[in-house]
Each structure stands twice: as structure tokens, then as C-alpha cells.
Amino acid sequence: MKGLHIIADLYGCRNRELLASSAMLRETCVAACKAVGLTVLGDHFYQFDGLDEAQVGGATGAVVFAESHLAVHTWPERDGATLDVYVCNVTCDNSGKAERLYGMLAESLAPAESLVERVSRGRDLPLRKKRLAAVK
């Protein structure tokens, strides 16, 4: 279950249309996952209503892929968004795909500033003895 998790908090995002549209955000996210070579299994996105006519609603969603997940949440009333890209590296190193996915989405949202943390998750886990016995 070793893996790379990119945790990003984005400020001053200039693509306000994307922040405010779950449909557009979904399309952008799923296309980016596929473009970097991740195996998309499904997703769920949701459009929030604005609190009143002066404030548009945000969008939130997650894409589940074979290599783990992407999650995104936006606050258009604050020009903010968060991005999570987690890829497991159990059978191969998917870190490059995670970095490219993060790069594409950050470029789409166009933040003035980003707080980004990269967490190197977990450690190698052996297959269970039963499995090891079975493949002998």
C-alpha cells in the first residue's frame, strides 16, 4: 500500500467558471485522469446551490480509479479549491501520473497561490501466507 498522496489547497483561483460548475469540473477531472493514463472506474460529483443570488454555489466530487482516487472541492465565493490525488504504488510506481494529474488540474484552476504537501504513504506489505502458498 505504498503510495503518493498530493494534498493541495489552492487560493485565488482565476477559473471561476470551473469553481462554480460541477459538470465542468467533472468533465475536466475525468478527462485529466484518462489523459495521464489512470484507469477511471467511476465518479460522483455534486453541485451546491448558492446561499443567495449574490453567491454562486460550489462543486464537490471524487473520481475513483484503479490506482486510488482524486477528490476536489471548490468554494467559488472564496476563489478557493482543494485537490487530493492519491495513487498507490503496489504493483508499479504511479507517482509520475499523480504529479501530471495534479499539474493539469492546477493549471485548469489557475490559482494565484497553492499550499501543496506530498505525503509518502504506507509501506510495502507482503502478500498473505495463504496467497504465497497458493502460487508456489
Place this chain on the structure above:
Amino acid sequence: MKGLHIIADLYGCRNRELLASSAMLRETCVAACKAVGLTVLGDHFYQFDGLDEAQVGGATGAVVFAESHLAVHTWPERDGATLDVYVCNVTCDNSGKAERLYGMLAESLAPAESLVERVSRGRDLPLRKKRLAAVK
């Protein structure tokens, strides 16, 4: 966009039935989110096939809620799972709900060992000037 993100890598999980069933995992996750008072908006879960008859397939999924998301991935062939619980604390402090959700799910998976990291995300963001002007 301040918030709490609990990142957990679980080893030696004793609930192998839960590791191997996306349907059961989905039911457990959604019920736990609701039990701690989070507002579930939707989810997507996926069942992997096992590589051969000696190895059952894992499960993967995400629950999107108004306060952010939960993501879970399992590796039954390694008795392992990862959990991500992220709650934003923009309008109120949801950290207690995140901790209770993590506690319930960890108890369900029953790991022998856990690597848990708590990331205090982001910082307070002011509303845009336009919004501030509108509410005067």
C-alpha cells in the same frame, strides 16, 4: 478551507469479509458517515476481481459529503486498507465528526496496526469583496 484530513494506512485487518466486499464496504461507510452527522451527497464504490481463484478482489470507493469526503481502498490479499477522512471547517468545526468517523471505520476493519497522520489543512479565506459588498 481550513479543515482536518485524517490519513490512515491500516495493516493486518481482521475483517477480511469487509476488505473483500465493495457492497458491504459501501454500506458500512455510508452508514458511518450518517451516524456521525455528516451530510452524504453521493458515493461511488467498485469491486475488483481477484487475479485468480486463490486471491479475492479488493474494493475501492469514495463518499462525497457536504463537509468534504471519505475515500477507502482495500487489499484483501495483503490484509491492508487505506482510509482518508477530510472535513472542511469553513462554517463550523467538523473535526469531531471526522474523528468519530475514522474511529468507527477503523473499528470495523479491525487492523492489527495503523499508521495515522492528521493534516491540518489550509487557512481561513476571506469572502470575495463582491460578496462582502453584497451583504452590507
